Structure formats: structure tokens, C-alpha cells
Amino acid sequence: MTKFRNTKQKAAVLAAVRRAHHHPDARWVYEEVRREIPGISLGTVYRALASLTAEGLIREYPQAEGPALYDANLDDHSHLRCRRCGRIVDVPTVELPPESLEAIRRVGGFARVDQVFLEFGGICDRCAQGETKPDGAADTAPAGHNIN
Amino acid sequence: MTKFRNTKQKAAVLAAVRRAHHHPDARWVYEEVRREIPGISLGTVYRALASLTAEGLIREYPQAEGPALYDANLDDHSHLRCRRCGRIVDVPTVELPPESLEAIRRVGGFARVDQVFLEFGGICDRCAQGETKPDGAADTAPAGHNIN
DNA sequence: CCCGTAATAGTAATCGTTACTAATAACGAC
DNA sequence: GTCGTTATTAGTAACGATTACTATTACGGG
Structure with a gap:
């Protein structure tokens, strides 16, 4: 030490x-x-x-x-970020099914997979209030996976 | 455009x-x-x-x-990174249960949660081969959630 | 109280990236 | 094809975040 x-x-x-x-x-x-x-x-x-x-x-x-x-x-937690205003709030971590990790390990050809980096993106309530119809284009959009 | x-x-x-x-x-x-x-x-x-x-x-x-x-x-995919050598391989995306996302949305006080940024970390087969007993300390360890 | 040495203030340097400038070349109109 | 506009270029300066450097200070174990 x-x-x-x-x-x-x-x-x-x-x-x-x-x-x-x-x-x-x-x-x-x-x-x-x-x-x-x-x-x-x-x-x-x-x-x-x-x-x-x-x-x-x-x-x-x-x-x-x-x-x-x-x-x-x-404490163990993940982050939820508003892509409008950048605000970040703490949210509980989502546990991934062990079989998913095992599948990832196998297809990736790794000896072990023991870390998960997880972050969520969306629009916070505050920003959703003063929101115009056409979903503005000036959003922050880091690399990741969009759903919906 | x-x-x-x-x-x-x-x-x-x-x-x-x-x-x-x-x-x-x-x-x-x-x-x-x-x-x-x-x-x-x-x-x-x-x-x-x-x-x-x-x-x-x-x-x-x-x-x-x-x-x-x-x-x-x-194509939709996530990344699996070896924290020893930095190598990154593509792996299939893990679908998160919608109820988890809804729980995250609720506890975070967000209008919607529609992005998930997910990355995996571990040790690739190659690096695991020439591995010394005591798990070396010079590993890359970004912010995230360790398991095991 | 003393000493070894971690930590400090101040500053220069690094790294990845973007901004600036005048010159060039894509490409739609003719 | 020629022309004109304007996006794109090469070159370089600037930027933001962070680290490295150096001489000096001050923690804290003995």
C-alpha cells in the first residue's frame, strides 16, 4: 500500500x-x-x-x-443522463442475466468477462416540460444503443 | 439535410x-x-x-x-474490451427487460429513457495464456460495475 | 523535535480535437 | 464542356482536459 x-x-x-x-x-x-x-x-x-x-x-x-x-x-449504482440538459441522476444498477454474460464471453473468445459499464440516456421531466412538438435535433447522442 | x-x-x-x-x-x-x-x-x-x-x-x-x-x-452490437491489451471485439447486444428501464425511468424522475450505453470488460484468451498467478495490478479499470 | 518524503504551487507540456485561413475542387446549372 | 457557388481541403494555430516538471513546504512516524 x-x-x-x-x-x-x-x-x-x-x-x-x-x-x-x-x-x-x-x-x-x-x-x-x-x-x-x-x-x-x-x-x-x-x-x-x-x-x-x-x-x-x-x-x-x-x-x-x-x-x-x-x-x-x-454504493453500487448506474447513471441516467438527460441528453437535453446533461443532468445526471443516480439509479439502481440493472443485473444482467449470467447466461448473457456467458454468451458474450463465448462469442467474444474471452477467458472471462467480469465488468459491465452501463449508462442510460433519456429526457428528464424538467426538459420534457418545455418541449416543442418536433423533437429537437441538438441532442447529445453518445455511442450506444437506442431503443423504441 | x-x-x-x-x-x-x-x-x-x-x-x-x-x-x-x-x-x-x-x-x-x-x-x-x-x-x-x-x-x-x-x-x-x-x-x-x-x-x-x-x-x-x-x-x-x-x-x-x-x-x-x-x-x-x-449492425446493432456492443463492445467487449480486454483490460490487459485493450483489444475490443464486437458482441451481440444484451436486451434489458423493459420493466427495468421503466423502474429506472421512474426512480430517476425522467419523462423517458430510450438509450442504453453498454460495454463489457474482461480478459481475452490471448492475455489469459501468458498470465502470472497473482492477478497483475496494471489493469485498465474504467468506471463501471464489477461482478464476481 | 527531526527527518524522509509525500504533497504542494506554479507553470510548461502533452494529447486529442476543433477552429481558422486562404486556396482548391465538386457538382448542378447552363 | 464551362461557369459559379460553396463545400472541402492543407496547414497551422488554438482549445480544453489533464499530466509532468521543479523547487519548496509540511505531514507524521520515530
Whole structure:
């Protein structure tokens, strides 16, 4: 095990991530912690976030587009993202049938398949309210599988 | 609909993606096309890939880490990635039970949930061969859900 | 209280990608 | 075929997110 030290910068970063009521990125944490420690550097925030992730105190969600997000919620959960406003909410994880994973393992020619990365996309209630008839085209559409 | 023109650069990019027997990134396509059109610029490759994606001729898979990958396989499929060597193979999509999606929609407070982003992780056969007893620690471990 | 060394502030550098510019070439009209 | 418009190009600069570097500071075990 590597040696971790408890600095006030790291503590402030952890506190900021914990009090966030969303999934903050490094920049948000930086701005937040700066109110308490004005001289902190962005690099320190990045290092603290990486360290806290390594310590298992927070989770890191690198995104396909945009900066990585951080999450103080360590419980098993998936993310549901509104492709209109980008808002992300935590939702329970969906268990995949073991036989599906076995089929995937077999057809993929793998020794084992032991990770599932799952995310959901849709339109949140708020965005659905002020919605015009023709489904706008400026939506975020990451790689994945559309249904309906 | 926007107007698309057929240039030899774009055709060469499409051909390169189609003949790739893996999921190439922009750099690979660039090097590949350069053998045919030495003067092509990397920016043109990026623009061609974006254009072809918009035309629906290829698919783009932006990744959490590293460059976006491109795929000429338009069939519905998911990706299985070896966290040792990074190799990605296509596997059939797993259908999620509609009641799970409905539960997710409800608990998330969304108007609708119509996208699922799914990826699998594991160890491919090749990497499992030359494997040392203690499960090495230098593995790629993106955000997701571990099983077992 | 002291020392080894992890962590820091500040800054430069990296990587993938997009934006900009003037020049070129597709392609529909004639 | 010729023309004109305009999408596309080559080349390069700029961008955002992140990491690397360096000298300095400060944690925390002994």
C-alpha cells in the first residue's frame, strides 16, 4: 500500500465532493475549494481527486466527452443522463442475466468477462416540460444503443 | 439535410475504416490513408470521419480515455474490451427487460429513457495464456460495475 | 523535535480535437 | 464542356482536459 498523507487541501477537496449534490468535475471542485483555500492550484485538485479515488473514498467517472466527473456515492449504482440538459441522476444498477454474460464471453473468445459499464440516456421531466412538438435535433447522442 | 460532397479524401477515409479489421482511431486512419494520399492532413481525416458519421456510413465511439474509435459495422452490437491489451471485439447486444428501464425511468424522475450505453470488460484468451498467478495490478479499470 | 518524503504551487507540456485561413475542387446549372 | 457557388481541403494555430516538471513546504512516524 502506498502512503497517503492528510493535507488540508485533500480534506477540502473531499468535503467539496461530498457536499456536492451533483456529480462535480475537477473545475467545479477547484472553484468550490478556492473559497476556503484561495491559493490552491488546479493541479493539486486533480492530484487530490486521483489520490482520493485510489484510497477508495470517492469514485471517478471519466466521460467520453468533457471532463471526468467525481462521485462521493460509493454504493453500487448506474447513471441516467438527460441528453437535453446533461443532468445526471443516480439509479439502481440493472443485473444482467449470467447466461448473457456467458454468451458474450463465448462469442467474444474471452477467458472471462467480469465488468459491465452501463449508462442510460433519456429526457428528464424538467426538459420534457418545455418541449416543442418536433423533437429537437441538438441532442447529445453518445455511442450506444437506442431503443423504441 | 446538409449537402455532402464526395471527395477522394473522404472516400479513402471510408475505405480505410471499412477495411480495418479492428476499431481504428483517427490517427490510424490518417496513417493508412496517407499511403494513398500522402498530402492529406489530419484535420481532413477528422472532418471526413465526422462527415461520414453524420451521413450514417460509419459509427463513432468516443472513449472515456484515449481517442475516439470508428466502426464501419452498422449492425446493432456492443463492445467487449480486454483490460490487459485493450483489444475490443464486437458482441451481440444484451436486451434489458423493459420493466427495468421503466423502474429506472421512474426512480430517476425522467419523462423517458430510450438509450442504453453498454460495454463489457474482461480478459481475452490471448492475455489469459501468458498470465502470472497473482492477478497483475496494471489493469485498465474504467468506471463501471464489477461482478464476481 | 527531526527527518524522509509525500504533497504542494506554479507553470510548461502533452494529447486529442476543433477552429481558422486562404486556396482548391465538386457538382448542378447552363 | 464551362461557369459559379460553396463545400472541402492543407496547414497551422488554438482549445480544453489533464499530466509532468521543479523547487519548496509540511505531514507524521520515530
